[in-house]
Amino acid sequence: MDRARIIAACGSIIIRSGExxxxxxKKLGVVIASMLLLGTAAGCGSNDKAGSGxxxxxxxxxxxxxxxxxxxxxxxSAPADGADSEAFTITVSSWNLAxxxxxxxxxxxEAFENVYKQKYLNATIKYNNTPGDKYFDLLKAxxxxxxxxxxxxxxxxxxxxxxxxxxxxxxxxxxxxSSLEGAMKTEVTYQDKVYAIPFDISTNGVWYNRKLFEDNxxxxxxxxxxxxxxxxxxxxxxxxxxxxxxKDAWVSSMTVKTFTMNDYSSPTFEEEVYNGSxxxxxxxxxATFDKLQLFYDRGYFGPDAMSNGWDLQRKAFEDGKxxxxxxxxxxxxxxxxxxxxxxxxxxxxxxxxxxxxxxxxSVGSDTLxxxxxxxxxxxxxxxxxxAMHDAEAQTIRDKDAGVFPALKGIxxxxxxxxxxxxxxxxxxxxxxxxxxxxxxxxxxxxxxLFTKIMAGKTFDPAWLDEADQAYAQDKSLLPPPGQ
Numbered sequence: 001m002d003r004a005r006i007i008a009a010c011g012s013i014i015i016r017s018g019e020x021x022x023x024x025x026k027k028l029g030v031v032i033a034s035m036l037l038l039g040t041a042a043g044c045g046s047n048d049k050a051g052s053g054x055x056x057x058x059x060x061x062x063x064x065x066x067x068x069x070x071x072x073x074x075x076x077s078a079p080a081d082g083a084d085s086e087a088f089t090i091t092v093s094s095w096n097l098a099x100x101x102x103x104x105x106x107x108x109x110e111a112f113e114n115v116y117k118q119k120y121l122n123a124t125i126k127y128n129n130t131p132g133d134k135y136f137d138l139l140k141a142x143x144x145x146x147x148x149x150x151x152x153x154x155x156x157x158x159x160x161x162x163x164x165x166x167x168x169x170x171x172x173x174x175x176x177x178s179s180l181e182g183a184m185k186t187e188v189t190y191q192d193k194v195y196a197i198p199f200d201i202s203t204n205g206v207w208y209n210r211k212l213f214e215d216n217x218x219x220x221x222x223x224x225x226x227x228x229x230x231x232x233x234x235x236x237x238x239x240x241x242x243x244x245x246x247k248d249a250w251v252s253s254m255t256v257k258t259f260t261m262n263d264y265s266s267p268t269f270e271e272e273v274y275n276g277s278x279x280x281x282x283x284x285x286x287a288t289f290d291k292l293q294l295f296y297d298r299g300y301f302g303p304d305a306m307s308n309g310w311d312l313q314r315k316a317f318e319d320g321k322x323x324x325x326x327x328x329x330x331x332x333x334x335x336x337x338x339x340x341x342x343x344x345x346x347x348x349x350x351x352x353x354x355x356x357x358x359x360x361x362s363v364g365s366d367t368l369x370x371x372x373x374x375x376x377x378x379x380x381x382x383x384x385x386x387a388m389h390d391a392e393a394q395t396i397r398d399k400d401a402g403v404f405p406a407l408k409g410i411x412x413x414x415x416x417x418x419x420x421x422x423x424x425x426x427x428x429x430x431x432x433x434x435x436x437x438x439x440x441x442x443x444x445x446x447x448x449l450f451t452k453i454m455a456g457k458t459f460d461p462a463w464l465d466e467a468d469q470a471y472a473q474d475k476s477l478l479p480p481p482g483q
Contacts, residue, residue, distance in 0.1 A: 062431065065387055087122040090377055093139060093149035096367065102337050108397035116387040120380065133249055141255065143167040143372070149376040151384050156187050156364050157440035159196060161477040162250035168195040169371040174382060176389055179407040183363055190479060197389055198365035198406035200329070200398070203351075203426060204258040207331045207418060208324045209317065210346040212239070220350040223357040231300050234323040242295070242322055243322035244305025245313025246454055253447035257290065259327050260446075261362040261434050262354035263287040270437035271481040273471070280471055281464035285298045292450055293459040306454050314338075318345060326352070328366060332418030333402020347418030351429050362427065362434030367426060439474035442467050 099106050107126075117123055121399055130138055136158070141146035143162065154162065162168050168449050171177065172194045180198070182190070187314060188196040206227075208220065216237070221227040231241035246252045263284050264270075272278040302322065304312070317325040318335050325331065332347045339345040351359035369388055371381040387393070398405055399412050402419055404426075414420065435443070445467045453459055 015025075038180060049441040070175055078409055081120055083121050087124070088120075088377065088380070089126055090151070090380055091123040091126045091128060091149035092151045092153070092384070093128040093130070093135075093142075094153040094367075095130055095132065095135035096153070098126050098131070102372045102395060102400070104337075104400050108393055111393035111396050112387040112390055115390045115393060116384055119383060123380070125384070143456060143457050146374050148372045148374070150377050150381040151369065151388075152372055153199075153367055153369050154196075155440075156198075156365065156368060157435055157438075157443070159188065159190060159368065159370075160479055162370070163190040163195050164477060167373055169375070169378060169382070171195060171197065171371060173383065174386060176386055176407065179409055181408060183431075184365065184406045185330070186433060187364055187436070188368060196368035196370040197385055199369060199389065199394070200365050200403045201363060201406045201426075202329045202366050202404065203361040203363045203431065204254055204326060204328050205349055205351045205422075205425065206242075206326055207317075208348045209320060209322075210348045210417065212320060212323050213348065220348060221353055222350075224353050224355050227353050228298075231298070231324075235299060239320070240302035240316065240322040241300040242302070243308075243313045243316040243325040244301035244454075245308045245310045246305050246311040246451060247307060249444075249447050249451075251310055251313065252454075253443045254328070255326050256292065256446040256450050257287045257362060257434065257443060258352055259291055260285065261360045261432065262352060263291075264360065264432075267387055267432050274475070274478065274481055276435045280467040281461065285464055285467065286461050289449065289453070289459045289461075289464070296453050301454070306451070308338045328364075329404050329419075329422055330402050332416040332422065333414070336402075336416050336418075337400055342481075347416065347421075349418050349421040349425060351425050361370060361429050361431040363426070363431045364433060364435065437478055439471060439477055441470040441474050445470045452453045 097105060097109065109125075113125060117127070136154070139148065139152060139154060140158075143152075143165070148167075159168075168180050170193045174194075174197070175193050176197050177185075180194070184198050184201060185194070186193050188198055212218070212234075213220070216233070218230055218233065221230050234241045246255070265278075265284050266272070269278060269284060273280060278284070302316070304316070310315065313325065314335065316322040318339055332349070335347060336344045351361055353359055369385050371378065371385060389407060390408075394405055394407075394410055395412055397403060398410075399414065402414065402416060404419075404423070405412065414423075449459075449463050449466070452463070
């Protein structure tokens with residue numbers, strides 16, 4: 001079968017031309033900036049796999065003394081002809097570019113810094129890293145106050161509001177754009193212009209402990225009933241079926257989103273919600289929360305699901321205390337690396353089954369990289385985005401971290417069996433660009449409602465009225481479908 005069938009439409013807003021249109025854009029920018037500062041346009045949950053609150057910089061001091069020597073003693077490529085020798089500092093803000101124990105991020109940064117400094121010999125790259133959900137609140141405030149970094153990383157649900165407010169520079173002229181296609185290009189396009197480069201292509205599903213499954217004769221389930229049977233078997237053995245880490249809000253939101261795609265009544269469900277023919281408090285989302293209620297009632301997430309964060313959730317899975325974990329494409333490489341002192345850990349992957357055995361995957365990118373429209377270093381910032389997506393540098397980051405590049409032409413041979421399962425599932429399973437027409441604030445509501453279930457409250461369909469209210473409040477931040 002061909003690459004995953006992407007069912008998505010590229011949305012854009014038609015804006016009138018002329019002076020009246022310019023006034024409208026300015027007014028809209030002011031309104032959205034005010035909303036962002038007040039926190040009414042809430043950001044989606046983050047993935048702080050490499051989270052650290054520290055600020056760090058890659059100084060060019062050693063290059064000034066010896067331009068061909070790297071900070072770590074390795075060799076750098078010779079500077080490009082006509083390289084810029086002016087000294088300057090350029091800033092990057094993210095939640096996942098901080099140093100981490102495995103050294104993967106550090107090696108990736110050194111690689112793209114080397115690429116960047118072939119063109120800008122005396123550049124200093126300063127990283128502003130903020131872990132977890134706090135990053136997105138801070139980023140929105142900085143953008144609204146014109147104090148954001150030159151290069152910013154964010155998530156797809158933020159792109160419509162950021163572009164509508166005029167916070168992002170147009171990146172359509174970057175050569176990288178020619179390496180984008182399908183859903184990945186759709187995800188970063190607004191009003192026929194490209195405003196970000198996606199770092200990865202990801203989907204959330206079920207990762208399982210391959211040894212536990214094989215030792216107990218368990219086959220990856222293909223239907224919803226088979227999934228319940230597998231979960232019951234492990235629970236009967238005293239093993240938590242699914243590791244939970246819902247102390248972190250982003251994990252709750254991500255878990256709900258993994259379930260929702262299977263319960264959409266059609267590939268155009270989100271567009272139908274936008275057009276008013278469907279509601280978020282209807283039978284589709286009720287089905288999702290009924291399933292999550294069933295998971296809670298049967299104890300599938302274990303007794304520590306609400307007290308554990310992402311780190312302890314992962315550890316329960318790595319230690320064999322939980323047989324499965326619902327997360328994104330980063331799991332196989334991450335847990336294998338973290339378990340190297342114990343011989344590594346082999347995982348497997350399967351899409352979360354739905355009722356009829358025909359699951360749907362929500363594809364997208366976890367990380368988008370854009371340029372602050374207010375930066376005084378516009379071209380330098382664009383060139384840094386290009387360096388951050390250099391094929392060799394990205395391979396260093398992706399191969400060991402289990403990340404799958406969004407740009408075509410970057411082919412990586414992954415060593416983990418789970419990653420091969422993931423690639424096969426992505427190629428063979430129907431998929432859609434989930435969340436394209438759903439504001440980030442709605443997923444915040446979903447996460448909150450899921451947390452209520454996990455706290456012992458029985459799901460009431462009336463809870464979903466809050467999701468419809470959040471949708472109505474932030475609908476104006478979405479691009480109209482099909483325009």
